[in-house]
Amino acid sequence: MSWGLQNRLSRFVRPRTGHTVMLAVDHGYFLGPTSRLEKPKETIMPLVPYADTVMLTRGVLRKCIDAATDVPVVLRVSGGTSIVGPDLSNEGLITTVDDALRLNACGVALSIFVGTSHEHQTLLNLAKLVDEGEEKGMPVVAVTAVGKELGKRDARYLSLCCRIAAEIGAHIVKTYYCDDFEKVVESCPSPIVVAGGPKIPEKKALELTADSMQAGAIGVDMGRNIWQSDNPIAMIKAVRAIVHNDVNTKEAWGVYEENAKPRRKKRK
Ligand code: R5P
Numbered sequence: 414m415s416w417g418l419q420n421r422l423s424r425f426v427r428p429r430t431g432h433t434v435m436l437a438v439d440h441g442y443f444l445g446p447t448s449r450l451e452k453p454k455e456t457i458m459p460l461v462p463y464a465d466t467v468m469l470t471r472g473v474l475r476k477c478i479d480a481a482t483d484v485p486v487v488l489r490v491s492g493g494t495s496i497v498g499p500d501l502s503n504e505g506l507i508t509t510v511d512d513a514l515r516l517n518a519c520g521v522a523l524s525i526f527v528g529t530s531h532e533h534q535t536l537l538n539l540a541k542l543v544d545e546g547e548e549k550g551m552p553v554v555a556v557t558a559v560g561k562e563l564g565k566r567d568a569r570y571l572s573l574c575c576r577i578a579a580e581i582g583a584h585i586v587k588t589y590y591c592d593d594f595e596k597v598v599e600s601c602p603s604p605i606v607v608a609g610g611p612k613i614p615e616k617k618a619l620e621l622t623a624d625s626m627q628a629g630a631i632g633v634d635m636g637r638n639i640w641q642s643d644n645p646i647a648m649i650k651a652v653r654a655i656v657h658n659d660v661n662t663k664e665a666w667g668v669y670e671e672n673a674k675p676r677r678k679k680r681k
Contacts, residue, residue, distance in 0.1 A: 414584075417550025421519035422584060424485040425466035426604070426631060432656045434649065435606060436464035437636035439489035439522070441473065442507075444496050449641045453477040456640050463649040468522055468554075468634060471508050475516075487554060488513045491523035491538060502526035502558070506538055510545040521546065522554040522587070527574040528565075536581060543582035554606075554634075555583035568593040572600050579603035587634045590625045598629035605630045609638035615648055619665045622655045632656050647672035 414422075426433045438457050440447045450456050454477040457467060466485040467478075474486060490508040494501050504524055513521050523542055525535045539555055546553040555578035559566055566589050578586045579602045587606045588597065598605055607625040609618060618638035625633065633652060642648040651669040654660045660668070 415547070415550050418546070418552055418584070421485075421550065422552045424519040425487065426585075427465055427657065430657050431631060432626075433465045433606065433632035434463070434653050434656050435466050435468050435487065435632065435634035436460055436639065436649070437468045437608065437634050438473070438640070439469045440636060442470050442489055442492045443494055443501060449637075456645075458482075460639065460645055460649055463646065463653055465632075466519065471512060471516060485519040486516065487520035487522050488516065488518045489523075490521045490542065491535070491556075500529075500531065502529035502531040502535065504531065504535055504538065506542065510542070510549050510551050513551060514549060518551070520552040520554055520585070522556055524556040524558040525574065525578055526558050527577060528570070536577065539578065539581050539583065546584070547582070552584040553582070554585045554587055555579075555581070556608075556634075557586065557588040559589060566591045568596045572597045575601040575603075575605060585631075590621050590628075590630075594625060594628040594630075606632045606634045609633065609635035612637045612641040615642055615644075615651075615669055616662070616666055618648070619651055619655065619669065620662045622652050623662045623665065626655060626659075644669070644673040 453473045461484045466487050468487040470489045491504045492507040493505045494503050525539050543553050557574035568591050571588050571591055575586045575588050575597055583603050586603045590607050607630045622633055639645050639648045647669045650672050651665040654668045655665045
């Protein structure tokens, strides 16, 4: 690994713990103004102090994030599809590594769609990005997307996706938690971060985080389960406590409750 690549990586995978809390706010690239991310700046900025990196598109970065903000950035560089289009897996590269360098990004992220009709094209996108990333010192995060049509979140399928991403050269692999997740981690030579997925109750999302770490993930790349929470700051603090301070779900729930707004009492 070149010095530059290693240096960029260690800006968001904290050297103290070897772990990372990535804040995923790139959803608009195919979902448009999704719930609670309608005004990106208002959602993202209060969470920035607690994130090891924000993962977003160059458009939101340029328009919504103050250039003086000292947060490492991982740029989403694949896309070209939408939730109302014919096929979400038909992604191409939408941002160059040169633009990522201009934006002082410390990583780039791209989705692969294994088992879809666009498997070949998205895996070649990854190979191309890794070649360029190695040449220019830019870490590549491969996102193993699980399309609606696949609906598979089992260890066999996710191991296949993660291993292929690592074989092609991804520096970090992002995937979903599943039963027997340690099998997915063990068979993937690259470090794994876990996506949160659709919003679930806070305690469940903390449990998912703790189970992922227990199984060997190096962190999370979490979005909706943080910023769609009624208490997003409490939530990211609790996630951080698990990822960096090795607390269990019960202790993390304590962190959440301590930082959450008091619940309004129901009128009788
Ligand atoms: C989806 O591909 C997006 O890249 C998100 O970054 C990813 O799904 C993680 O966000 P969430 O925790 O909301 O699933």
